Amino acid sequence: MALAPLASSAHAEEAAKDIKVGFIYVSPVGDEGWSWTHDQGRKMMEELPGVETTMMESVPEGPDAERAIKNMCSKGYNVIVATSFGYMDAMAKMAKRNPKVTFLHCSGYKHSENMTCYFGRMYQARYLTGMVAGAMTKKNEIGYVASFPIPEVVRGINAFTLGVRAVNPDAKVRVVWTRTWYSPDDEKKAAEGLLDVGVDVIAQHQDSAGPQTAAEARGAYSVGYNTDMSAAAPKAHLVAAVWDWNKFYRKFIDEYRAGTWKNGNYWYGIGDGIVDISAYGDMVPADVRAKVEGVKADIISGKYQVFTGPVKDQEGKVRVAEGQVAPDDMLLSMDWFVEGVIGTTK
Template identity: 45%
Template sequence: MTRSFVRKLALGAVVLGATLAACAKKEEAPPAPAAAPTAKAEPLKAAFVYVGPVGDSGWSFSHDLGRKNALAKFGDKVTTTFVEKVPEGPDAERVIRDLVAQGNKVVFATSFGFMDAMVKVAKDHPDVYFEHATGYKTADNLRVYEARFYEGAYLAGVVAGKMTKTNTLGFVASFPIPEVLRNINAYTLGAQSVNPKVKTRVVWINSWFDPPKETEAAQSLMNQGADVLLQNTDSTAVLQAAERNGKFGFGWDSDMSAFAPKAHLGSVALNWTVYYEKSFGEILEKRWKPEVTKWGVKEGMLDFVKPAAFLPEETKKAVEAAREGLKTGTVAVFKGPVVDNTGKEVLAKDAVADDTWKGAINFYVKGVEGKVPSSM
């Protein structure tokens, strides 16, 4: 056992009582500018609200990288606070109100379920900026931002379509909502763009996070012949299950290459850094305005990173071409004709889907097997 493990064990015993508190709060700020004799502008106080622990990978981790980057970039012009493991629900409102009461001038809430809390608090504090990731409700001082995740799923699909030997892909899915269905469809369409024979099997686990169940779902997909797996759940379990079975998988949310050296074909990684830089810049320069930001590969909010070194040259070229296409706009993930898996045309030939269309996806495209659970 390592020494640090033992030390933590001892320290943990001391703080036994403290762990009962559900929220851990930490503050990070650059050295206090007390020494500066000249009257300096107060730094912008910003707060981040995370739904999970920051940890080493995944959703909240990716937001925290953005926070740290902004702190480094803007130096003593900003200070940041974050609160992690904030449950979605009534507690969120309390946490956000508390952060505003502490004098934060901008609050970033990074999970969909914080939406109504943000709307309520924003209404009571017109002098504070509110930014909500993945939501859709806006106000004069509340705006939303999200990543076009499906573009990453599409790029993973291109690699999967090239790498599959059985022409069967697997997807471990969380909940049947448009966001997730978009990813399943984009993964399949990406694969079909290089290999028309590809089929995708989907297993829903009705959870964002349940590593043993994610493992079992991955196992059952592999038993059915799926040999390249993607997931939109939050742990590395699916990728690691692929590693143990000699199959392939991808990282999701953040770079997961270290978790499965033989199975990892690449990671769909978020990069919120670009957005947080923009947002802080706008507030500091007093040109912030409410708007809806949806960024993808083009803006650098999302990318297919760490493609495996063992990918054949042709596969590397194919994914690079798709990536460039998404950047320059010559490739669109949802471009007609798109046919659902009952044979109905859902997007006419040459039509490019708009955000309303993408927000209402409730079907599988041709090539995905089974039925969407909610439509039964």
């Protein structure tokens, strides 16, 4: 879904020239996870004639991000892509200072004449993976290793929990915050702590496979994120919520070259191919798969919306009335947990 794009001609005069695109990542690229998914898009661009790319990995949020963006601007990059929420303010600042450069920021909400914010409706895939987890738990206790308590992450936890309880109303989702996007040791230890208190499925909003390997070591199941993490934990891996950024970056580069790209706010769903779920683990029964695939088809067609009321919070207060659908502004500012989550958003 494209939300009210702002017209921009800042790049039009450059459209026919060679394009230099710089990517900035918050974690190592490696061979899985969030930064890896974006780097596949960069590599795709690199293969196109007339396109030159570069990337900087493991750039901390804050002043370091601003310096990285400034450096790319000074080297003549036409397009700069920043792929972490905490890069938003630095990019907005640099966008004002460099009006002829096109800026793309993933997961934030600020946009301007030469800066786009873009993301995917990952909560749709989260809901589906929650259905799988809810069907596979035996203890009705599911653990969730989460990064930071920001709306993006809270929204995903809530969607996952709604999916869990759609198939298993007695199940609970226990959340632990690591306050890091990428720290394999911390993520693994957080998962181990959840396993210690009795959960038998581990889900995550983290970049590494640490929680997956922790689950497999304890004989529990796991739900991955960003990429298919089954190779890291083949005996544990049920399914993963995954990204495919190639479609977005190809769309962008084609329109940029044609001079038709419009900066704005873009939020893509499963039907756009940006978010999806991975292949299922062999242990997931056929009837569970069929049920999940049926809901996936309904989400794509628009027949079903994940946050359809009644939706209650942890205190039992109705946040979305019966028959209503949570509007995007509620989803984008979500700072409360739904019924069934054990934990706090603070």
